[in-house]
Each structure stands twice: as structure tokens, then as C-alpha cells.
Amino acid sequence: MSLFALKPILSAIEREIETHIRSRVPLTEEIAKYVLKSGGKRIRPLLFVISARLCGHETGLELKLSPIFEYLHVATLVHDDVIDHAHLRRGKLPAHVVWGNTIAILSGDFLLASALELAASSGILKMVEILAQTTSILAQGEILEIMKTNILELDEREYFEIITGKTAVLIAASCHLGAILARAKLEEQNALKSYGHNLGLAFQIIDDVLDYIGNEKEFGKPVGHDLKEGKITLPMIYALSKANSPEKEKVKQLFERRKEEDIFELINFVKEKKGHKMAFEKAQDFVKEALKAIEIFPASIYKDYLMEIADFVIRRRF
């Protein structure tokens, strides 16, 4: 079996998103584009649908509600765009970016509202409650990330708090709410929530590792995007934990300056200390946890899908 088998579900999700957005008041093209493009792999709605079906719910409602999770994801993406642009351009915003800002903020708000409206339409209060909590944790995670930008001394606990907010909490909610829609037993609800949480952590760690090792085979060089932005991630945290005082001092200087060649040296430092490998192993541990969590379910095609997706998270190189 491969993830190719998921194509029909993904197409159905795509249709739901388009239908739902078009059923709403006429939106400007620009905003419709924001909503529909997103370049999304639609992984969150997919996990919601699979989780609901794994728990025996297959009425079509799981498809109808699935856009919720893409909307929330895209809402944070477009608000992130504003934030990142503002930082990257060091205080200079060309007119089209300003226009983009306006649209991004309002369409983010619109998407947040649409997600919660769609959730309320399910009639399941618990669903709205969890989504509102999720959104709140998401915003807090991003606030923490920004507060900790340019701080080399980020510790592992803070790192996990950040990535829980920015990635794991929404993936956990997607799986958890699939089980809730299916009115699954509490044990099953918790299993799927745990699967999603661990999968989300692994997903983000791999993302952060790829920022160090890049897709070396295809592109020939690493990225270092996070470092440039002043973001410390797990590979660096682990590398620093194995460094002596003079090494730490050196890293500090490089990080403070952060010119092109400094980034290069910092990446080499992490690789020498094998920080990226340690982080990768940590991600593997989380994937194992995710797989363990769903052991309670009997064999089924949907269980297979979840196992494949977990495996994919570790294998992916982009």
C-alpha cells in the first residue's frame, strides 16, 4: 500500500473546500486565492477524515467538516506571512506587500471565523471548544517563538512548547476531533489525540532538521533559513549540549553576527556535533509513540493509512 491510495479522499476534501468557500458571501478573488491555494498537502483535513472513519464514522459529514482544519492552518499561515515579511524586510514594505498585509490579516480572521462557524454547524459543542482552545494555544506558541527569536539559549522545554503550539496542537486536534465526531470511546479519542500530537512533534522536528541538512542530494547545499531568522531549533540545542565553553562562546559570536559565512559555520558546527542526527532520532521516537498510540485499534485500511502517514513523516526529504 502507498499514500497514492489516499488520492480519492484528498480529491473529495478539495471539492469540499471549494464548495464551502463558494457557498459563502462573494469574496474578492485575492482572498479566495489565499484560501484555496495555500499550497497545502491538506494533511490536517485528511487526518480528520481518516480518524473519523477509523472510529467507524463514514456518513459524508466527516468530509463536509474537513475544511475546518485547512482553514485554521491557512489562517495561521497567512498571518505568519505578515509577520515574516515585516521581519525579513527590516522595516521596509513596498506597497504591494502593504496591500498583502491588509488582505492577509483580514482573510486570516475570516478563515478563523469560517472554521469556527463550520464547526458550530456540526452541533457538537465539544468540537468548537477544542478548536477555540487550539487556536488560543497556536497564537500563544507563535508569540513564544517570536519572544525567543534571536535567543541562543533556548532550552529543550521551550522548544517543545513552541512546536507544540505551532504544529502539534492542530494536528492533534484534527485526529482527536475525528474520534469525537465518531462518538468514539474516550480511550480511542485519547489514542488518536496522542497519535496526532506525537506525529505533529515529529513533523516539526524533521522540518527543523531539514533546515540544517537540506535536500543535499537534490539541491547540493543546506538552507539555514531558521538560523538567518534567529530561530534556534532542536539540532542546535542538542549540538550546544555537547559543546565545551570555548565552543559555546564561538557559536555565540557567530550567531550574533550571522553573516552568510557565519551561518555556514554554524551549520557545520551542528553537523560535527551530530545535533541533526540526535534530533532526527528524537523525531523517530515520537513517530514510534504515535504508532504505539493507535495499537489499540483493530487492523483496518484506515489504521494502515495512519501508519503510512507516520512513516512518511520520517521518510520525507522536502
Place this chain on the structure above:
Amino acid sequence: MSLFALKPILSAIEREIETHIRSRVPLTEEIAKYVLKSGGKRIRPLLFVISARLCGHETGLELKLSPIFEYLHVATLVHDDVIDHAHLRRGKLPAHVVWGNTIAILSGDFLLASALELAASSGILKMVEILAQTTSILAQGEILEIMKTNILELDEREYFEIITGKTAVLIAASCHLGAILARAKLEEQNALKSYGHNLGLAFQIIDDVLDYIGNEKEFGKPVGHDLKEGKITLPMIYALSKANSPEKEKVKQLFERRKEEDIFELINFVKEKKGHKMAFEKAQDFVKEALKAIEIFPASIYKDYLMEIADFVIRRRF
């Protein structure tokens, strides 16, 4: 009776907001400030509390839930800040504004989420549903306003669509949900919703009129802030409706250029055509509608409050 009698309720609302925010995960000072300052008259939570009590609900829950309406209001304010800053500064953002942007967007999201979490805690799905709809209409109203910026030919229908979104819908929801919390009869729910809607429209029109006539006694000169930003409001729409072709052509030129002296001339044009007076009368009509809507309620101190507030909206000069 005067609005001074509302002091105790306002203090109770203030305490609820502080308690609720502090009960949440520790927030940065900057964000707590955003949430708590807001310079708010707390008019929306006040209307919610009074509406609930008018319908016989006085358990304390109406106070506990009242921050919802301030959070939603402040969320839109802080997101507006970002938008306005970006526009006003014509593509140049000093670092502290950039920092402010980041915090504004995320704390706006956090506030939106907090409002919906608090609403979900009531256990009343209808409350969450209406709030999600309200948020969506709010965002759409603002999008429309931005789309129509710099367009002199804004018509009355579009103007009302914009101010319904940016002001009336949330005030209507505050009153409506007070009745829903009280499990009031549908007739009473609709009456309070209509009161809030008409009050909100009047409130925004007066705001827009004040931008033309200013507080002349105290400050000696009008403001013209909306015009500078390219926003057409009701006084101008009415003034233009009474202008002949050469006058319209002249206004068009002034509006396109919009230097300090052009703004001055545009304001004079509106005053000569009595556009501000016509708009003021329209606001009075809406206040009458608002008062008519609550006629169905028997006399009570809370009905008096609502009547006083409606009267205040027309009398206010700031």
C-alpha cells in the same frame, strides 16, 4: 437617571476582564496591556449584561461571559492598528512598529480564540454560532471598506454594508446574546438584536459625522481623518447626492489630490450641502428605531439604561 448609575456594572465588568485574562496562561506584559487597555468604554459587555438582565437573567454568569464582547472588539481594533499603520506610513515601518505588528496580529488571534473559548464555556452552542458568524461578517465588512478606499463613488448601500460589518453586527450580537443567555422569548431576542443593530448604525454614523464637524467648541477645527485616509462616509455621500455635475467634478479633483487645503475644501463642501446634517438625521432615525424595538419590554431600570445609552449615542460629541 444618568449613565453614572452604570458605574457599578462597569466596575464589575472591568474586574471580570482582569480576572479572566489573568486566569489564563501567563502572557507577556505587552499583550496583557493590549487586552486590558484598549481605552474601551466597555460598551459592548455593558449592553450584553443589561440585555440579559432586562430579560430576567441575573445570576452573575452574564458578568462572567461579558469579556467576550470586549475581546472581539479589541481583536478587531488591534488588527486594524496593523492595517492603518501600514497604510499611513506608506511602506515604511520603523522597528518598533514591526514589533507592534507581530504582537498585534497574534494577540488579536489570541483574543478571538479567547472570546470563543469563553463563549463555548457557557455550554450554549447558539452563542458560539452567532459569535463565529459575527466575526466573519466583521472581517468581511473590513475587507469591503478597504476595497472601497479611495473610491469617491461609494453608494449608500455599500456604506451601510461596511458599517454593519465594522460596528453594528457586534453591538447587535452583544444585545441579542444577552437575550439568548436569558433564554428569552424569540420576540424579545429579536427586539434586542434590532435595538443593537440600529444603535450600532447610529453610533457609527455619528462617528463619521464627528469626523466632519469635529468638536468645534473644544478643539476649534474639524478632523477630516477619514477623508485623508480615502474613506467616503455618509455625510459626503449625501452632499454628493445634492451636487450638480461641475460640483461633482470639482470634488473629484480635490479628492484625488487630497492635500491639506483640499481636505479643508471638501469638508466645507459637505457642510454647505448640509451632508453632515442629513447624516445626523439619519442617525436619529436609527436611534428612534432602536427605541421602538424595545417598546415591547415593560418598564424597568434596565430598559431605562438602554434608553439612556441610545440617547447618549446621539448626544455625544467625542
